[in-house]
Amino acid sequence: MNPSTEGKTKLLRTMQRTIVGYGLIAEGDRIMVAVSGGKDSYTMLDLLCAAQRRAPIRFELIAVHLDQGQPGYDGRPLADWLAGFGAPYEILHEDTYSVVKQLVSEGDTYCAPCSRLRRGVLYSAAARLGCNKIALGHHREDTLQTLLLNLLYAGKLQAMPAKYVTDDGRFEVIRPLIDCSERDIVAHAQAAGYPILPCNLCGSQDGLRRQQVESLLTQLESTIPDVRQVMLHALKNVRPSHLLDVNVATAWAERRPELRPDLHAARPRGHLPILP
């Protein structure tokens, strides 16, 4: 197997485990795959199509890309790639960039209103296309960075789930790549030669803190080489009785009897549990 096939196979296996483990896809689903033109969403679409061909169940995929009207945007490489790739797709044009510029004050970052507007456009498209699920390309590093950002800056314990239902209850949002490492995705995307669209067209500075927590992860890796996998494991190995959130502790105490933590569950090699 050549290295590029090997890289894709590894990612596909990880993604399929995530899909099965979290029940992300069911018979008859019609899934809108959000394609931004970055390495993650190209990889997600490519892997989902590969998984669809092998799956014992039937589900549909439709790739959707949104042109947000950012200055210098050129979506032609992506449009050409989608046309050649063979999956059903749609490209939307909505100048949310101009709207965001009017909404934000000087010096403020664009991300909050930009994401809100983008979400609105994508949800409308999902409804029009008859989709019940929306797939987003977030990966392991996205969820770890979000965990650290919330922990260090917002004072809350919150990462990115593999799936959730939208506030209006209309769609399930799924993240099939949530267990995949960004390094594997980067290597695969380079080997696959996806025509990546630049992601700095909006000029937003909101990514600064995200870069800082990513540096923190890299620093930790120098002394704890598998720290990213260990942290990912921690997100799946929560002990609600040993946190300080009264509501969580109460809900946990009142859980159904079958929902008990397995204190002897397998842990990553080389790491002893930190006991109370």
Ligand code: SF4
């Ligand atoms: S980085 Fe740019 S495109 Fe992405 S959410 Fe922020 S403003 Fe929008």
